[in-house]
Amino acid sequence: MQWISDSSILIIGLGLIGGSYAKALKALGFHVSAVDTDPDTIAYALENGIIDRGSTTPDPALLGTADAVIFGLYPGVFKQWIAENQHLLKSGAMLTDVTGVKACIVDEIQTMLRPDVEFIAAHPMAGRELSGVENSDPAIFRGANYIVTPTERNTPAAIDWCKSLGRILGFANISTLSPTEHDEMIGFLSQLTHCIAVSLMTCTDLRHLAAYTGDSFRDLTRIARINDRMWSELFLCNKEPLLRQMDLFLAEFTALRGLLAAEDIPALREKMRLSTERRAHFDK
């Protein structure tokens, strides 16, 4: 399908990201509908003009007319939804998602999917500490990365379509990675950093230190406020890559501890110089 303005787009799971997609696509003139099991979510979205139509069940009238379907579900629920409801989708529909892990879902879904619809996976790397459609805002896409993770099962047309979606949503950088490359990257840059922030908050009861914290500590632990249901599922789905990244970090941190214990100043300074040099590549 092309991105023509009379396309009908259906969002399954209207949370922070799904809601932000809905707002952005409505503003571009598309017909946007949504399915979410929470009646309050659908009522809020209809009342606030975020969607044109909505349902708390997989309404055949919505599923059967959508040219594109965007999935904003947790990995387990996503796979279950496809298994149970894919027969209701319109022939020729294009499916994509916003899931933060890829290898554990893409192959399984592409294998079970009807041959007359196509699933092209994507990860919009945007978010905030708050969740829910009430906090959705397409502004979170500005300056952010959007990663398409095609497999050999995907058609060039679907890959182009999915990249176009990222562009019209307003993402700054559109790139492609294999599902495995994506998961290694996310394991390091996102999941490992969340594990570190959580461990820092749970390793000691530091409420009495709150008065002394500076910006460094606040920056380091901002992501320690975490949706436990979502993140525990994402961690499990990416278990092996994340364990590898955790082990890399553990070995390095333990080595740094050893240098301090041995008072090996030259080696400590060398680590710090390497850190400083590498960090310079990450400045915006």
Next chain:
Amino acid sequence: MQWISDSSILIIGLGLIGGSYAKALKALGFHVSAVDTDPDTIAYALENGIIDRGSTTPDPALLGTADAVIFGLYPGVFKQWIAENQHLLKSGAMLTDVTGVKACIVDEIQTMLRPDVEFIAAHPMAGRELSGVENSDPAIFRGANYIVTPTERNTPAAIDWCKSLGRILGFANISTLSPTEHDEMIGFLSQLTHCIAVSLMTCTDLRHLAAYTGDSFRDLTRIARINDRMWSELFLCNKEPLLRQMDLFLAEFTALRGLLAAEDIPALREKMRLSTERRAHFDK
């Protein structure tokens, strides 16, 4: 001494913090002079009106007339400076410092100090990634913590004087801790977090990932750009408390890894909920 506007203040070591003190105190009308071994630093400070007088050596004319002396030196150099030059100080002078570790210097300096001058230690918890007098700016004190670390050797008058200094410099919160309490707190909130950021940057060569980094990773590693000479010395000076904090974190991170490996979702979620609850106390 009181904070009267004709007091003469001498800053030893005119770096980022010393320079920011100089600018703030000059603006308040004090006579400010400085000693720094770097001729460019002194020339820059004189040319830009940051100080009234300056020297690259412990000039007896400056040392002998200062009512207050503020030390912005690394711990080892600081102790050596006192041993070599304290005989040149004016009788009755009040000494303070800006050093980021306390137990390793306060006792030693108070023990060797002439009985007619007093050293009251303080830690202005302010800084930025850039160093040097050229980057000094008293605005870094706004909203920041200033901690006085008195011992039983200090007089109530000196403690009050030192707190007043924090107030007139513009710090938001003035508090007192013992040197040992201070070092435990700094070991956790500042030094441990720097060790984590450095380890995260050095554990893998991640330059190819720069395109995918979001704000979380940038926030977490901002402090990975680190002055290796200063921080390695501060780590060594606070070795035992820092090793204790590193071990606490290591044990907790290893436990989190174990929960993931065992796929213990309820325990993983419990850690995340505790983290989220605790982090809420740290919001500004």
